Amino acid sequence: MLPSLDEKLDPRVKRTRGLILQSFENLLAEKNFESISVQDITDKAQINRATFYAHFQDKYTLLDYSINQMFMQEIDKRTLNICTYNTDNLRNLILVVCEFLARLHTDCVQPHNQFESFVETTVKKQVFDLLSYWLRNSKISTELPATVATSAIYGLASHYSHRKKRPALDRFVDEALPLVAINLEQFA
Amino acid sequence: MLPSLDEKLDPRVKRTRGLILQSFENLLAEKNFESISVQDITDKAQINRATFYAHFQDKYTLLDYSINQMFMQEIDKRTLNICTYNTDNLRNLILVVCEFLARLHTDCVQPHNQFESFVETTVKKQVFDLLSYWLRNSKISTELPATVATSAIYGLASHYSHRKKRPALDRFVDEALPLVAINLEQFA
DNA sequence: CAACGTATGTTGTTTATGCGACAACTGTAT
DNA sequence: ATACAGTTGTCGCATAAACAACATACGTTG
Numbered sequence: 001m002l003p004s005l006d007e008k009l010d011p012r013v014k015r016t017r018g019l020i021l022q023s024f025e026n027l028l029a030e031k032n033f034e035s036i037s038v039q040d041i042t043d044k045a046q047i048n049r050a051t052f053y054a055h056f057q058d059k060y061t062l063l064d065y066s067i068n069q070m071f072m073q074e075i076d077k078r079t080l081n082i083c084t085y086n087t088d089n090l091r092n093l094i095l096v097v098c099e100f101l102a103r104l105h106t107d108c109v110q111p112h113n114q115f116e117s118f119v120e121t122t123v124k125k126q127v128f129d130l131l132s133y134w135l136r137n138s139k140i141s142t143e144l145p146a147t148v149a150t151s152a153i154y155g156l157a158s159h160y161s162h163r164k165k166r167p168a169l170d171r172f173v174d175e176a177l178p179l180v181a182i183n184l185e186q187f188a
Numbered sequence: 189m190l191p192s193l194d195e196k197l198d199p200r201v202k203r204t205r206g207l208i209l210q211s212f213e214n215l216l217a218e219k220n221f222e223s224i225s226v227q228d229i230t231d232k233a234q235i236n237r238a239t240f241y242a243h244f245q246d247k248y249t250l251l252d253y254s255i256n257q258m259f260m261q262e263i264d265k266r267t268l269n270i271c272t273y274n275t276d277n278l279r280n281l282i283l284v285v286c287e288f289l290a291r292l293h294t295d296c297v298q299p300h301n302q303f304e305s306f307v308e309t310t311v312k313k314q315v316f317d318l319l320s321y322w323l324r325n326s327k328i329s330t331e332l333p334a335t336v337a338t339s340a341i342y343g344l345a346s347h348y349s350h351r352k353k354r355p356a357l358d359r360f361v362d363e364a365l366p367l368v369a370i371n372l373e374q375f376a
Numbered sequence: 377c378a379a380c381g382t383a384t385g386t387t388g389t390t391t392a393t394g395c396g397a398c399a400a401c402t403g404t405a406t
Numbered sequence: 407a408t409a410c411a412g413t414t415g416t417c418g419c420a421t422a423a424a425c426a427a428c429a430t431a432c433g434t435t436g
Contacts, residue, residue, distance in 0.1 A: 011234060012393065012422050037383060046199055048424045053385065200392050200423065225413065236394045241415065377436105384431075391424070402413075 017055055019045040024066055028108040033063065033115045063115075067122040074100055075130065085134035085187050087177070094153055094173050094180065097127065101161035102169075124154050135187050145183045152180045205243055207233040212254055216296040221251065221303045251303075255310040262288055263318065273322035273375050275365070282341055282361050282368065285315065289349035290357075312342050323375050333371045340368045 023045035027036050038059055042049045056062040074096050075081050083089050104119065128150040135142040156176045160166060211233035215224050226247055230237045244250040262284050263269050271277050292307065316338040323330040344364045348354060 010394070010422065011236070015234060016423075038385090039383070046203060048199070049384090050386080050425075051423050054423075058384085198392070198424065204393080226415090227413075237414095238395075238416080239393055242392075246415080380433100380435080382432085382434100385429090387426100387428080389425085391422105393420105393422075395420080396418100398415105398417080400414080400416105402411100404410085404412105406407105406409080 013055075016045075016047055016051060019047055020052065020055065020062065021066055021069065024062055025070075030109065032109050033059075060118075063118060064122060067119055068126065071100055071123055071126055075126070080130065081133075083134070084137075085131075085184065087181055087188065089134065090181055090184065091173060091177050093127070093130065094156065094176055095169065097123065097153055097157040098160045098169055098173065101157045102166065105161050120154060120158070124150050127153055131184075135184075138187055142187070145187070148183050149180050152183075156180070201243075204233075204235055204239060207235055208240065208243065208250065209254055209257065212250055213258075218297065220297050221247075248306075251306060252310060255307055256314065259288055259311055259314055263314070268318065269321075271322070272325075273319075273372065275369055275376065277322065278369055278372065279361060279365050281315070281318065282344065282364055283357065285311065285341055285345040286348045286357055286361065289345045290354065293349050308342060308346070312338050315341055319372075323372075326375055330375070333375070336371050337368050340371075344368070 020041060023041050024036075027040055027044060036059065038052055039049055041059070041062070042052050056065065072081075078092050078096065080089060080093055080096070100123070101119070108115075128146055131146040131149055132142055135146065156179070160169075160172055166172075208229060211229050212224075215228055215232060224247065226240055227237055229247070229250070230240050244253065260269075266280055266284060268277060268281055268284070288311070289307070296303075316334055319334040319337055320330055323334065344367070348357075348360055354360075
C-alpha cells in the first residue's frame, strides 16, 4: 500500500496544518498563487506567521504539500491505492485525474503561470508512483510503460479540463481509456 | 456601553474557547446537558481534556458562559447594547428574548431539568443589566421597574417559546409590548 | 541615489496545550 | 459486600505555538 499518511502526531500539529491547508485552499479560490503572501495565509488560518515556518519552508513547499494531499485524498476515496492493475482501475484513475484538474480550474483563480506546471509535476509523480505500484509484480521493467501512461493520462486530463465546455466525463473517459490501456495490456 | 468582550488575548486561547463552545453547542443539539461529559466535549473539540479545565471550572461554568455568549451575540447584532430606552428598543429586546428561547427549544434536546432554570437566571441577569443601562440617567431608582420589566419579558418569552404552535412573532410582540412598557414609560 | 513600505525567513523567550498518571467519586453488576 | 467501569478534577513534565525583534531583500516613489 502506498504511503497515505494519517500518522498519529500531536493534535496541535494536526490542527495547525489543517488550518494552514484550509486557509491556503480558500485563498487559492480568491487570488492566484503568486499574490498570496505567507501573512495572508496565517491571518486567515489564525496562527502566527512564525508558526507557518515551523511546518513549511515557504509557500511553494506548502503548495506542493497541498496538491499532494488533495490528490491523494481523491485516490484514497476510491481505494485506488490498495489495488493492482486492471482496466477498471485504470479507468477510475483517469477519471480522478480529470476531475481533479477540472476542479482545480473551476475553483482556483489561476491565470497562466508556474502554478500550472507545478501541478503537472506533482500530479504526474503521484500517477507514476501509483502505476508503478500497480505493476509491482511484473517480471519485466515497468518504467517506460508507466512513464508513457502517466504522460498520456495527464495530457488527456489537462486537455479535458481546459475545454470551455466540457463534454460528459464518462464519455470522455470511455474514449480516452483504450489509448492509455494499449501500453499496459500486457500487464493485465 | 455594556461590556461585550472581544478582548485581545492569545489566539490559542480564542481558538480553544471557540472550539469548546462550538463542540458544546453541537452536543446540546444531540443530547441533553446532564448526559454530556467533559470528555465528550473535548473529543469533539479536538482538544485535551486537561485543557478544558484550564478554561472552565466544570461543564456548568461552560454552560453559563455559553448562554451568556449566545445571548450577548444577539444583543450585539441589533446594537441594543449601545442605546438608551425607548419603545422601539424595548420592542426589539422582547423580540430577541423570544427568538432566543425559541431557538434554544428547537435546537437543543432538553427535557425538563436544571437546564431551563439555568437559562432563566442567566438571561434574566443580562436583560436586567441591559435595562438598567438604558435607564442609567434616570434621577429616580430604576431597580424595581427594571426588575418587573425583566420578569415580564422573560415570562412572556418563555410562554411564547413553549407554545406547541407558535404564533407569528411580530404579532405576539405587538401584544406583549404594552404590558411591559407600562412600567417604563416614565423613563421615555 | 535615498528613503520608504512591504514581504521574507530566523531567533530567543514566554505561554498554552498535550499527555500520562493519579486519587476520589459514582453507578452497576456480580 | 466487592469488584468493575466510567467520570471528574488535578498534577508535573514535554512540546507546539505565540510573540517581538531582527536582518535581509525587493519594488516603488521622490
